[in-house]
């Protein structure tokens with residue numbers, strides 16, 4: 001390096017779970033490649049990946065009702081649930097590989113076993129839950145799921161929710177014990193510690209301001225360092241893992257694949273319980289049903305969480321609106337993301353999504369007491385003084401033109417954008433998010449390095465034995481993987497320690 005200039009093989013922008021995962025995968029596949037990471041904040045995992053900024057659900061579609069929709073003929077479509085479950089198994093296998101190879105330690109610092117439950121009220125919703133249970137419980141991926149509408153059984157499963165509830169309130173739940181609570185913030189930090197040991201150069205307080213193509217097809221980044229000076233860094237491959245900050249950087253790269261795409265920020269608020277007696281009465285993640293008009297990411301849930309090796313209880317997230325794209329972002333983020341190439345897409349989405357905008361604004365205006373009323377649908381006698389509000393992370397939902405939805409369609413999933421020559425990739429969107437980081441980063445590797453895939457596949461299969469295989473169709477392999485990941489990640493023993 002001279003005069004703040006470097007040349008490297010790979011640059012990762014951002015120190016969230018996505019860059020952490022891609023960096024770790026690449027270091028296993030090609031240890032000799034040089035990797036540099038730029039992060040504008042002081043530490044890793046401070047934005048969406050931080051444990052307080054997301055819900056920590058290991059999304060395997062065990063409890064999230066929005067992954068199984070009722071079709072017009074009344075049957076339940078479980079395809080999305082299968083896809084998400086299979087993707088989560090990929091993450092679990094990679095994490096188990098890292099622990100087994102001693103590249104990271106103490107899995108209990110980032111993953112804990114926790115029953116996942118879905119809870120609904122009212123006859124119509126109960127009929128839906130029962131049909132969903134019947135559709136899923138025959139599938140090997142969802143083995144062990146139970147359904148009950150018996151108040152005594154429910155009292156055993158969810159005492160805090162059942163106590164003080166009128167007996168004639170129809171209520172039902174499903175429960176599956178193979179769910180997890182994942183501390184993505186802790187995992188992100190562990191992965192960056194590991195990368196540092198592997199000589200990855202991680203530069204904190206370095207903000208990437210611009211990205212441009214050089215004449216030899218590499219990418220040059222303009223980076224503002226901690227002293228406010230500008231540095232130039234070049235790499236053959238760049239991953240834009242800036243979370244909510246990725247859209248602006250993608251636009252700056254000028255690649256055609258990044259055009260006609262917009263972003264819509266949705267903020268989140270959790271309620272956190274400060275009363276140890278209440279916290280001790282709940283054990284699980286209990287997902288409810290989204291209210292009419294609510295976006296899928298604001299489905300209310302009452303979650304046991306393990307943060308700093310302590311049991312906590314969180315409810316939410318309540319959605320809200322802020323024009324910032326990152327929690328530490330700018331009030332101008334939304335306005336400056338509108339460009340001549342995406343203005344029509346954004347306007348079309350604005351016209352289509354008036355009801356969502358109205359919903360989000362209503363959510364922002366809720367008083368603490370109104371939020372308590374929503375919580376009381378879960379805990380009938382919840383007391384206001386037992387609960388505090390915490391601001392969660394920002395999500396930037398992708399807006400793009402699609403064949404099915406037409407111009408300006410709001411997307412709720414994760415979008416990978418790569419240049420045609422595979423020299424740059426960006427990750428946009430936020431759901432199912434961190435849980436599927438390994439699958440999504442493997443997709444990026446496949447798209448951006450097709451010339452290396454034959455050589456890398458054996459190593460990928462060593463790390464993730466289900467790579468390229470449907471686990472649903474291979475119940476024996478699924479069983480083997482479940483048993484070995486549970487053992488390596490110590491997912492059956494910890495309740496003794498923490499309850």
Ligand SMILES: Cc1cc2nc3c(=O)[nH]c(=O)nc-3n(C[C@H](O)[C@H](O)[C@H](O)COP(=O)(O)OP(=O)(O)OC[C@H]3O[C@@H](n4cnc5c(N)ncnc54)[C@H](O)[C@@H]3O)c2cc1C
Nearest residue numbers: 014016017018040047048049055057208242243245433435
């Ligand atoms: C309320 C909420 C609940 C969620 N719940 C879950 C859940 O239960 N389970 C789940 O799996 N997922 C969940 N998610 C999604 C999950 O948190 C995200 O998908 C994931 O953390 C995104 O990781 P990332 O690495 O892309 O981004 P981030 O973690 O946001 O990291 C991006 C990093 O890039 C840095 N950066 C940005 N711009 C620049 C720049 N120009 N220069 C240098 N650095 C830059 C930022 O400072 C940040 O550190 C939730 C998200 C939210 C907001």
